[in-house]
Amino acid sequence: DTEVTQTPKHLVMGMTNKKSLKCEQHMGHRAMYWYKQKAKKPPELMFVYSYEKLSINESVPSRFSPECPNSSLLNLHLHALQPEDSALYLCASSPSPIGNTEAFFGQGTRLTVV
Amino acid sequence: GESVGLHLPTLSVQEGDNSIINCAYSNSASDYFIWYKQESGKGPQFIIDIRSNMDKRQGQRVTVLLNKTVKHLSLQIAATQPGDSAVYFCAERGRNNAGNMLTFGGGTRLMVKP
Numbered sequence: 001d002t003e004v005t006q007t008p009k010h011l012v013m014g015m016t017n018k019k020s021l022k023c024e025q026h027m028g029h030r031a032m033y034w035y036k037q038k039a040k041k042p043p044e045l046m047f048v049y050s051y052e053k054l055s056i057n058e059s060v061p062s063r064f065s066p067e068c069p070n071s072s073l074l075n076l077h078l079h080a081l082q083p084e085d086s087a088l089y090l091c092a093s094s095p096s097p098i099g100n101t102e103a104f105f106g107q108g109t110r111l112t113v114v
Numbered sequence: 115g116e117s118v119g120l121h122l123p124t125l126s127v128q129e130g131d132n133s134i135i136n137c138a139y140s141n142s143a144s145d146y147f148i149w150y151k152q153e154s155g156k157g158p159q160f161i162i163d164i165r166s167n168m169d170k171r172q173g174q175r176v177t178v179l180l181n182k183t184v185k186h187l188s189l190q191i192a193a194t195q196p197g198d199s200a201v202y203f204c205a206e207r208g209r210n211n212a213g214n215m216l217t218f219g220g221g222t223r224l225m226v227k228p
Contacts, residue, residue, distance in 0.1 A: 004157075033216070040122050042203050042218035043158065056215060090157050092216075100146035100165060100207060103216050105157035 006091050006106035014114055015081060021109045023074040023091030029104070031097040032074040034066060035090040037108070043090055049074060050097035081113045122201060124223045133191040137204035137219045142185060144206035148216070149178060149189045153200045161189070161202075191224075199226045 004025045013019050023032065030051050035043035048056035049068045063085075065077040074091055088110050092103040127133050139147070145166040150158035164171045164178045164187075171178050177190040187204050204219040 006157075040221075042221050045215060045217065048215065092157075094216075100163075102148055102160045102163055104160070105150075107155075107157045110155075 004091055004093055004104050004106035006089075006109050008109060009107065010110045010112075012112045012114060013078065013081065015083070017081075018077070018079045020078065021076040021089055021091075021111075023076075023106060024072055025093045025104070026072055027093065027095075027104070028071075029093035029095050030071060031094045031103075032068065033092040033094075033103060034074070034076055035092065035105075037088040037090055039087075047076075048097070055097065078111075081111075083113050086112045122221050122223045124225060126225045126227060127194050129194060129196060129226055129228050131194055133189075133194045133198070133224060135189045135191075135202050135222045135224065137187040137189075137222075139185050139187060139204065139206045139219060141206055141208045141217070142182075144208045146207040147178070147180060147187055148205045148207070149176075149187075150203045150205060150218075151198075151200045152203065152221075158203060194224075194226050196226045196228055199224055 007022045032049045034046040036046055037043040045058050046060045047066045052068045063080050067075040088108040090108045091106045094103045095101050148163045149161040151161050152158045162173045162176050162178050164180050169180050175192045179188045201221045201223050203221045205216050207216050
């Protein structure tokens with residue numbers, strides 16, 4: 001299994017809703033990432049988890065709350081989002097937080113905040 | 115190239131021609147570089163990588179060139195096909211105290227004319 005699986009593929013939520021994005025990989029990777037991508041822009045790093053611990057938070061607002069329940073799962077909890085948070089949210093994983101290896105990306109969750 | 119405003123730089127080539135996509139990176143301490151291909155509605159897909167102790171690496175129909183002196187990366191695609199149409203991003207892996215970070219360049223849209 002060489003896939004990173006993200007659910008849901010599409011999500012529409014109101015500004016008062018609470019929702020969660022899910023990401024799963026079964027490649028034994030010990031680094032997992034959340035990226036945000038706006039239209040016609042490159043992916044921007046939000047969070048890095050190394051060995052299930054949060055190692056990097058790129059000054060992301062607290063309305064985004066990551067969670068890594070185990071080495072295969074990564075969640076992104078969303079609460080009180082704004083319309084400008086609408087974007088493609090990408091999860092990625094790599095074998096090690098310290099090795100020079102590629103990151104494998106999921107297909108993303110297209111989030112629309114109304 | 116790097117994106118400016120809402121517009122991605124676009125390279126338009128004839129099917130069968132060779133394509134060259136360029137990228138300027140920012141961190142002289144970066145030691146690992148990746149080219150990703152992103153099709154519409156999908157996550158980035160690994161194409162080829164190169165470590166900083168190399169200046170050229172070849173794959174199947176693709177070649178990556180690295181010039182550390184001017185911090186420039188290029189992707190050459192031989193005999194470009196319609197299926198190569200996508201947005202191409204370079205990414206650099208730099209290090210900070212918390213571990214590796216993968217940072218993306220602005221992206222270039224490749225359009226292949228049949």
